[in-house]
Each structure stands twice: as C-alpha cells, then as structure tokens.
Amino acid sequence: MEPGIQLESFHVSSTMGFVLDDPKTDLPEYYHPWMSIAMDLPHLIQTHQLWDRVHKMPLLSITHLEGHREQRLAHLALGFITMGYVWQEGEHQPVKTLPRQLAEPYCRVSEALDMPPILLYADCVLANWKLRDPARPFEIENMDTIFKFPGEESCRGFFLVSLLVEQAACTGMEGIVMAMNSMLTQDNRGVHDGLEMVNKSLLKMKEVFRLMRKHVEPNVFYGTLRIFFTGWKDNPALPGGLLYEGVSTDSRQLRGGSAAQSSSIQCFDALFGVKQMEASADSYLKDIRSYMPPAHRQLIEVLESRKPLRSYVSNSGEQDLIDTYDKCVKALVDLRCYHLQAVTSYVSAPSKTAYRGDPTPREEKGTGGTNAFSFLKSVRDSTKNVLIKPE
Ligand code: HEM
Numbered sequence: 001m002e003p004g005i006q007l008e009s010f011h012v013s014s015t016m017g018f019v020l021d022d023p024k025t026d027l028p029e030y031y032h033p034w035m036s037i038a039m040d041l042p043h044l045i046q047t048h049q050l051w052d053r054v055h056k057m058p059l060l061s062i063t064h065l066e067g068h069r070e071q072r073l074a075h076l077a078l079g080f081i082t083m084g085y086v087w088q089e090g091e092h093q094p095v096k097t098l099p100r101q102l103a104e105p106y107c108r109v110s111e112a113l114d115m116p117p118i119l120l121y122a123d124c125v126l127a128n129w130k131l132r133d134p135a136r137p138f139e140i141e142n143m144d145t146i147f148k149f150p151g152e153e154s155c156r157g158f159f160l161v162s163l164l165v166e167q168a169a170c171t172g173m174e175g176i177v178m179a180m181n182s183m184l185t186q187d188n189r190g191v192h193d194g195l196e197m198v199n200k201s202l203l204k205m206k207e208v209f210r211l212m213r214k215h216v217e218p219n220v221f222y223g224t225l226r227i228f229f230t231g232w233k234d235n236p237a238l239p240g241g242l243l244y245e246g247v248s249t250d251s252r253q254l255r256g257g258s259a260a261q262s263s264s265i266q267c268f269d270a271l272f273g274v275k276q277m278e279a280s281a282d283s284y285l286k287d288i289r290s291y292m293p294p295a296h297r298q299l300i301e302v303l304e305s306r307k308p309l310r311s312y313v314s315n316s317g318e319q320d321l322i323d324t325y326d327k328c329v330k331a332l333v334d335l336r337c338y339h340l341q342a343v344t345s346y347v348s349a350p351s352k353t354a355y356r357g358d359p360t361p362r363e364e365k366g367t368g369g370t371n372a373f374s375f376l377k378s379v380r381d382s383t384k385n386v387l388i389k390p391e
Pocket of ligand 1: 166262
C-alpha cells in the first residue's frame with residue numbers, strides 16, 4: 001500500500017496552509033543596504049531615486065543569511081527592489097540589465113531556495129506579512145505587509161486579501177490529505193469527511209475573496225500595482241528578457257508574479273483529477289509550478305501520482321459520497337467564476353478606461369503572461385468536466 005501523505009513533509013501547516021508561518025521581518029545588520037532600500041520603495045520609485053540607490057548598493061554575499069526564513073526574506077526584499085528597478089519608469093520603459101550588486105546575490109539566494117530570481121507569489125503574498133500587534137488576532141485590520149509598492153491601501157489590501165484567501169485553503173489541504181489517505185484503507189466515511197472539509201474551505205476562500213472589493217481600488221490595481229508584477233517572458237517591452245549582470249551573459253525570460261502560482265488551487269485540481277482541455281492552459285499551469293517553493297510543487301506531484309479519487313468515488317456506488325464529491329467540484333467552479341468577475345473588475349474595466357480612444361483590439365494580458373479571459377474560462381470549463389453527474 002502507498003504510504004499516507006503528511007502535510008508537514010511538504011512545509012504545509014494545518015493552520016496556515018502554504019502561507020509562511022511566522023516570517024522574519026528583518027535581516028542581520030550586514031544586509032542593511034538591501035533592507036533600507038526595500039523598506040522605502042514606494043518613495044524611492046515615486047521620486048525616481050531607486051536606480052541611483054541601487055547603483056550605490058555594495059555587492060553583498062548571501063553567506064550571512066541563516067536558515068530558510070532569512071533566505072525567504074532576502075528573496076522577498078531583492079524581488080521588490082528588482083521589480084521597482086525594472087519598472088521605475090513605467091511599463092513601456094523597462095530596464096534591460098539588472099546591475100551586478102543586485103543580480104548576483106538575488107540569483108545566489110534563488111538557487112539556494114530553488115526558486116527563480118523574480119518576485120513570486122510565494123514572496124509577496126505568502127511571506128510578506130506581519131501582525132501590527134502580535135497579541136491581537138490574525139485578521140486584516142491587525143496586519144501589514146513587510147514591503148510595499150506604490151498604491152497605499154490598495155497595495156496592502158491586494159497582498160493581504162490574497163494571503164487570507166490562501167490561508168482559508170488550509171482546512172482544504174487537511175481535507176485533501178484525509179480524503180486521499182482514507183481512500184488507501186477504503187474508509188468511505190473518512191473520504192466523505194475529508195471532502196466536507198474541502199467544500200467548507202472552498203466556500204470560505206470565496207467569502208474571503210470578497211474583501212478585495214473593500215480594500216483594493218481597481219484603477220490603482222490596474223494603473224499602478226499591476227506594473228510591478230510584470231515579468232520578462234513573452235513581453236514585447238522586454239523581448240530579449242532581462243540580463244542578470246555578473247551571473248550570465250544570456251538574458252533570462254521569466255514570468256511575472258500572479259496568484260496563478262498558488263499551490264492550493266493546483267492541489268484541489270489534483271484531488272479532483274481536473275485535466276485541462278486546452279494544451280496551452282495545461283502547459284502554462286505545469287510551467288508555473290517552477291515558480292512555487294519546491295516542497296509545495298512536490299505535494300501537487302504526489303497528489304497527481306496517486307490513485308484517482310474521482311473513479312474511486314464514482315465506483316463506490318454511494319450516492320452520498322458522489323454528491324459530496326460533486327458539491328466540492330461545484331464549489332471550485334464557483335470560486336473560478338468569482339475569480340473571473342474579479343478579473344473583469346480589476347483588469348478589463350480599468351484597461352478600457354486606460355486605453356480609451358485606442359481602437360486596437362486587445363485581449364487583456366495577465367501579469368503571469370496569459371491571455372487572461374480565454375485561459376481562465378477554459379480552466380473553469382475543464383473543472384466542470386470532472387463532475388460525476390454533470391448538470
Ligand atoms: C484582484 C484580484 C485578482 C486578479 C485581478 C487576478 C487576475 C488573474 C489573471 C489575469 C490570471 C491569469 C494568469 C496571469 O496571466 O496572471 C489569474 C490566474 C489565476 N489566479 Fe488570479 N487574480 C486575482 C486574485 C486571485 C486570488 C486571490 C487567487 C487565489 C489564490 C487567485 C488565483 C488564481 C489562480 C489559481 C490562477 C490560475 C488559473 C486557475 O487555476 O484558475 N487569483 N488571476
């Protein structure tokens with residue numbers, strides 16, 4: 001029999017899911033040159049001083065970073081500085097070379113973490129938070145981000161609401177493991193209870209997602225924040241990618257930050273056995289895994305390698321189990337429908353205002369580089385395909 005899955009082995013916790021628990025908020029004194037720039041980023045970008053500050057930065061070694069949390073904080077800080085440096089003058093005038101004093105330590109710490117040298121969802125959402133008052137609860141009013149881009153409350157809200165959606169997936173991760181492990185011992189009650197946890201978690205994720213409206217202004221997201229997540233793969237503004245000076249003589253093409261890098265959603269897909277109808281959507285979602293922390297991507301792969309839950313449930317002959325499985329799939333479809341509405345509000349609507357008068361037909365590009373709508377609709381429809389009893 002295959003061994004049971006333990007969440008902790010994949011750096012996933014039952015209370016925080018994929019969110020980095022108790023992240024470090026400061027680095028040793030030696031790294032003050034990085035931290036002082038990263039902490040002052042909105043001001044340095046808005047006053048066009050960031051390039052100058054980066055040029056004066058000393059070349060530091062990563063050997064003084066101790067442990068995973070310090071490495072994650074360094075990756076986060078250097079990611080923020082990099083995005084600010086590349087996009088300081090707007091989305092049409094990016095920098096093509098990252099100077100050595102930034103590029104070299106960034107690539108070294110990225111290698112140590114086995115994550116690419118660009119700002120990731122695992123950085124700016126999963127590891128970019130702190131409690132204002134540690135004695136008070138983990139809720140948005142008592143939270144702040146460690147680093148910010150211009151955009152004030154919309155910036156804080158975008159990172160923290162995404163974080164809370166991700167944290168709401170923690171019960172779902174426990175449910176996934178309970179369902180998969182119970183299937184090994186043909187314990188249908190356990191499969192059922194695991195699926196109920198998954199359903200509860202998916203409903204909670206949607207409920208928390210609604211907070212986006214309260215905290216994030218669509219025009220600020222589209223006109224300001226989005227620019228700093230833009231990557232250098234398939235991007236006409238940076239057709240050759242970005243040169244990491246002192247690391248390689250070839251430019252690198254890397255995708256921008258996007259919640260598409262969320263491991264929890266791909267775990268749900270793996271649980272239900274969702275297969276993408278569109279080859280391009282399938283290859284994008286597989287490719288994006290290399291932008292996740294390695295332990296998290298491994299969990300998705302392990303779930304995919306297991307006996308399919310869908311056929312187990314479908315062959316069980318238990319109506320209640322089939323209905324519960326379908327209820328979960330519908331909750332995931334519903335979450336994806338809600339997400340599409342968010343993309344309409346935060347990408348399509350403000351882009352129409354931004355490009356008013358320009359007759360060029362365009363399909364909205366996501367920061368992760370996809371043609372957002374056709375991609376997201378196809379992923380939603382592929383999710384519907386795994387219903388055992390289609391509507
Ligand atoms: C204002 C809020 C949001 C906007 C505007 C937005 C936008 C987008 C866009 C444009 C894409 C296409 C991929 C790309 O090129 O980036 C995408 C994909 C995706 N987003 Fe979001 N997103 C938002 C919030 C979230 C949140 C909170 C989550 C939850 C963790 C999330 C999860 C995903 C996932 C998993 C995908 C991949 C497609 C899928 O599996 O359905 N997004 N998002």
